[in-house]
Amino acid sequence: NAGVTQTPKFQVLKTGQSMTLQCAQDMNHEYMSWYRQDPGMGLRLIHYSVGAGITDQGEVPNGYNVSRSTTEDFPLRLLSAAPSQTSVYFCASRRRGGSYNEQFFGPGTRLTVL
Amino acid sequence: GQQLNQSPQSMFIQEGEDVSMNCTSSSIFNTWLWYKQDPGEGPVLLIALYKAGELTSNGRLTAQFGITRKDSFLNISASIPSDVGIYFCAGSGNQFYFGTGTSLTVIP
Numbered sequence: 410n411a412g413v414t415q416t417p418k419f420q421v422l423k424t425g426q427s428m429t430l431q432c433a434q435d436m437n438h439e440y441m442s443w444y445r446q447d448p449g450m451g452l453r454l455i456h457y458s459v460g461a462g463i464t465d466q467g468e469v470p471n472g473y474n475v476s477r478s479t480t481e482d483f484p485l486r487l488l489s490a491a492p493s494q495t496s497v498y499f500c501a502s503r504r505r506g507g508s509y510n511e512q513f514f515g516p517g518t519r520l521t522v523l
Numbered sequence: 524g525q526q527l528n529q530s531p532q533s534m535f536i537q538e539g540e541d542v543s544m545n546c547t548s549s550s551i552f553n554t555w556l557w558y559k560q561d562p563g564e565g566p567v568l569l570i571a572l573y574k575a576g577e578l579t580s581n582g583r584l585t586a587q588f589g590i591t592r593k594d595s596f597l598n599i600s601a602s603i604p605s606d607v608g609i610y611f612c613a614g615s616g617n618q619f620y621f622g623t624g625t626s627l628t629v630i631p
Contacts, residue, residue: 413565442619451526451623452566452611499565510554510573510615514565 410435413515415500421521422490430485430518432500439505441483442467442512443475445496452499458483459505490522529612529622537630542599544625546612554615555588555595560624561608569610570597602629 416431434441442457444467454467458477472494474486483502487494497519503512528547536542546555554573558566570581572588572595579586583600595612607629612622 415565449623452621454618511556511568511571512613512615512619513568514558516565517563519563 412436413500413502413513415498415515415518417518418516419519421523422487423523424491426490428487428490430487430498430500430520432483432485432515433481434483434500434502434513435481436502436504436513437480438502438513439480440512441477441500441502443473443483443485444499444501445469446499446517447496455485455498487520490520492522494520495522496520527612527614527620527622529625531625532623533626533628535628535630536602538602538604540602542602542606542627543596544610544612545594545596546614546622547594548614548620549593550614550616550620551592552614552616552620553592555586556613556615557584557586557595557597558611558613559608560611566611599627602627604629604631 413434439460443455444452446452453469455473456475458464461480464475497517499517500515501512556571557569560566570586575592576590577588585598587596609624609626611624614620
């Protein structure tokens with residue numbers, strides 16, 4: 410299993426540009442999430458999905474859109490990039506329900522907005 | 524959103540020493556998880572704990588789920604240079620909440 414994969418690994422955008430961060434998992438996990446990581450702030454939840462066709466907002470959703478058309482993929486869209494969105498973005502997945510609640514992370518996308 | 528109180532923020536230790544770090548919360552969690560993050564990489568799951576009082580080991584790492592379900596501890600014995608990195612705790616109920624990390628430096 411590849412686990413959770415993310416592309417691109419690095420990206421530089423100009424203010425106002427749009428882009429999509431890709432995330433895929435091959436573990437058949439129902440739950441998928443997007444987090445951003447900023448110095449001194451820990452991991453903050455942007456959006457999450459409990460299954461195909463179902464998404465919801467996390468703690469810091471403004472400026473981001475998501476969709477979940479398949480179990481495997483959970484792309485994150487920046488509609489109009491702003492310097493405040495400079496961060497490291499992590500996608501994560503886990504099983505739904507059951508006794509085990511282990512969340513697995515991708516390698517991250519490092520985004521700089523100029 | 525809630526963040527967990529993780530301490531210490533950073534540690535500088537000699538190779539071979541033992542390390543202890545902890546995480547506390549104002550909320551009760553069903554699961555406590557410990558992750559390690561190397562520079563430029565994503566967090567990697569080290570240990571998962573599911574029951575209050577549970578003590579679980581993974582090699583030189585030992586973690587405990589506090590009796591009150593509001594805290595957890597991670598110990599690393601006989602540290603080696605590759606233990607360098609940032610260690611995060613995470614608590615889970617319906618959502619996941621993360622600590623701000625403990626940065627560990629091991630001096631050879």
